[in-house]
Amino acid sequence: MNISEVSIRRGITFFMIYILIAGAGLFGLSQLKIDLFPEMDFPVVAILTTYQGVGPEDIENVLTRPLEEAVISVEGVEQVSSISRTGVSVILVEFTWGTDINVGENNIRKNIDLVRDYLPTDASEPITIAFNPSMQPILILNVSSDDLGDVELNQVLTEQVQPRLERQEGVASVSVSGGTEREIQILIDPYRLAANKLSMDQIKSAVGMANLDIPGGLLEEGRNEFTVITETRFNNVEDIRNVTVGYSPTGKPVYLKNVAEVVDGYKEMTQIVRNNRENSIVISVSKQSDANTVNACNNIIDYLPILEDQIGNDVSFNVIFNQADFIEKSVQNLSSTAILAFIMSALVLFFFLRHIVSSLIVAVSIPISKKKFLWPSPLLHLPRCLSLYLFFFFRGYPVCFLMIWL
Structure with missing residues (x-):
């Protein structure tokens, strides 16, 4: 008896199985x-290192070549290419197809750690980025406010909005682009620096040490124990001006304002974001690799009215790109x-x-x-x-x- 005869004799049984x-x-x-x-693991890892104020040739000699020699020996590497520009070194490491990109990225980091001590101390820590289509933003928001300027709005977005959006379900990262960022600039006068017999390293070390919260040990009172912390972080520009950076031959303290001008200014704009022909500030949201794009976008859009009420200052969010649509x-x-x-x-x-x-x-x-x-x-x-x-x-x-x- 074949399956056709059984299916005819037991029609209801097979019908229920089919429905199930x-x-x-x-x-x-x-x-x-x-x-x-679709989810795809491209076998490409990028290594990004910055070294401000250094030309392309020096970037290649002190950053790109040592890093290339370190990663070329990683198992599964098929090709290594690099780009050396002013202040930036970018290395692209291509693996053979089928290589576990997470394992490959970890091996690259291990090899970079072996040569990290030979790289310039002023250079940034090399960052490894595994290429993934899910890293593309799924939601881009334009942000505006009638009550806040660019600097204040940028600060609110970085300190308040970004952490709250990153806590939403399915969100991997949130980035803020555009606008003007505040920057405290220390403009050294080389003649006054030489007159006081000080160096740039001394200035850098003194400012860094003054902007720290120093632990003061423990204070015991009866059955209670308190942690003592000496708060010395800068609260305003005047605190920076009054940092002691050295002493004169007569023992008189030399303050930062004696050898430099401290300016409460703005970061140099390296990118401009425009929306409807006007300068703008935008927020880009990227999802987790295993998250549902539609649900993640809808959750954020539903949360925006609540976020506007929490922040106040007439801050409004407008969706200019929604991948869920x-x-x-x-x-x-x-x-x-x-x-x-x-x-x-x-x-x-x-x-x-x-x-x-x-x-x-x-x-x-x-x-x-x-x-x-x-x-x-x-x-x-x-x-x-x-x-x-x-x-x-x-x-x-x-x-x-x-x-x-x-």
């Missing part, structure tokens, strides 16, 4: 993560195309079979066969794009079998 599988397919479809791009429109177009395809398939089947019941049986098998092959997708952590490949691969088999049987 179709239901599992519906559940699997609802659990699938929706993204604009593209995804939802794509899903709507796919759904409408699927419905149209179902109707056209039913009409074509009726044209050839000339029998309404037989045509409906074959037509109904199309969406059911689609759903029953989607149920293992969440268990196997398949992205929706691969699940659609399975659907298009398998959906034709039930139709062919039913056509032959009918």
